Amino acid sequence: MRTDISANGPAKPPSALFDADLEAWRTQPERAFDGWLARHGFRQGTAVVYRAMWGKLLRWSGERGVAPLAWSAEQIGAFLDEQELHKHHRYRYARLIERVFHHLSQLQDGLHNPASQAVRAHLAEGENDPTAFLLPAEREALIARVLAPALVPPGPDGGAPSPTQWKRARDIALVAVMLGAGLKVGEARELRTDSIAADAGALHLVRADNGRAYDAPVFAFARAALLAWLDIRVAAGTLGSLVFPAMPNGRALHAASLYRRVEILLDEAGVLAGRRERASPQTLRNTCGALHFEAGAAPAEVAQRLGMRDLESGWRLWAAFEAWQARTGLTAPPGTGGRA
Missing domain, CATH: 1.10.443.10 (Intergrase catalytic core)
Known part of the structure; x- marks a missing residue:
């Protein structure tokens, strides 16, 4: 059986992944996130990065006593500021959180998306990057x-x-x-x-x-x-x-x-x-x-x-x-x- 490797060591094998309901996302956010990654079929390299990003957000949230998924747009902006991230990485974080909440909105109608609110309020922007092109x-x-x-x-x-x-x-x-x-x-x-x-x-x-x-x-x-x-x-x-x-x-x-x-x-x-x-x-x-x-x-x-x-x-x-x-x-x- 294949086991993916995350930034913190071996991840859970596919058999441990599950279709999480909203309550599971709140009580077991790491496991629910692993299931979300598996369902979307991200390449291993991308999944490793996303898993590390999600883990960092959960640790920051836990240190401040904020329950998973209870984040406000302002809290997401504060998290991004404290990480001293380059704009590219701030944007990637915001998009990842936005995607997760878009998935959760299919489990509960009317669920707010704090990452979308942070993007609209320009809290996720940071310093402007130079205009980029593909080499x-x-x-x-x-x-x-x-x-x-x-x-x-x-x-x-x-x-x-x-x-x-x-x-x-x-x-x-x-x-x-x-x-x-x-x-x-x-x-x-x-x-x-x-x-x-x-x-x-x-x-x-x-x-x-x-x-x-x-x-x-x-x-x-x-x-x-x-x-x-x-x-x-x-x-x-x-x-x-x-x-x-x-x-x-x-x-x-x-x-x-x-x-x-x-x-x-x-x-x-x-x-x-x-x-x-x-x-x-x-x-x-x-x-x-x-x-x-x-x-x-x-x-x-x-x-x-x-x-x-x-x-x-x-x-x-x-x-x-x-x-x-x-x-x-x-x-x-x-x-x-x-x-x-």
Whole structure:
């Protein structure tokens, strides 16, 4: 029987994990968390880190006499402050707690999510990090290991795909449109099937704040994954018009779930291993902008292709890209200096 190794030694074997109700989460939070990790299928490295993070939060809580799951947004902010964490790690802590409470909300209606409240109140932010991009080797690994491999065809003899095939194809296509078209989390969650060009070469989008329509071109490396997902989506009889629903019944995908699915694929591609700067859906969007810059697009063009609020945002991204190149020791692409 396999036993995972945690930061504090051997973890409980799978037989000790269980489906915890809300009371079990309050009385046996470590064991309940192990069960949650196992059900979500995190990679071993990620599970080890999450288990250590959860244990540190529980120890801090116990030292202050605060019952597990009774945290307020202010207490989460205080915990993060006392750990003197870099912003990337503060954010990761907040997202982990948010995911746990999202799970708990399915056990009890109306359960407050203190991590979401902490994020909205900017208690989890800390110091601003420099704008991050994927290194060339990281994005190439993501394309080669996640986006490029052929997808398993839907079911035997072209029948309906299995739930695993359905989710896998959806998640790969999610990463594809974030890296290949620069979609934000909200745009990906709300993307409709009639917004995708027939050849998946462009996405027809409308900004929610001002109603401005624009076309987001899709890089060639992302199109096959998106088209394959659309075929599987149809073969499964998926309801509704959302491109990336949570389930075949058409229910919208929760933002925390989207972050989790993207993180799993980034981890699978080896992007998270040893990386100092944060990698997230926003990093994929930034990297899409970098790909446009490297292809010769001017900042104003990139602002239009990414649906930014104004053209000046494209110049800010270009400045951040130049600063990142200097920070990482990369040579600026030929012909990109002094854009008009």
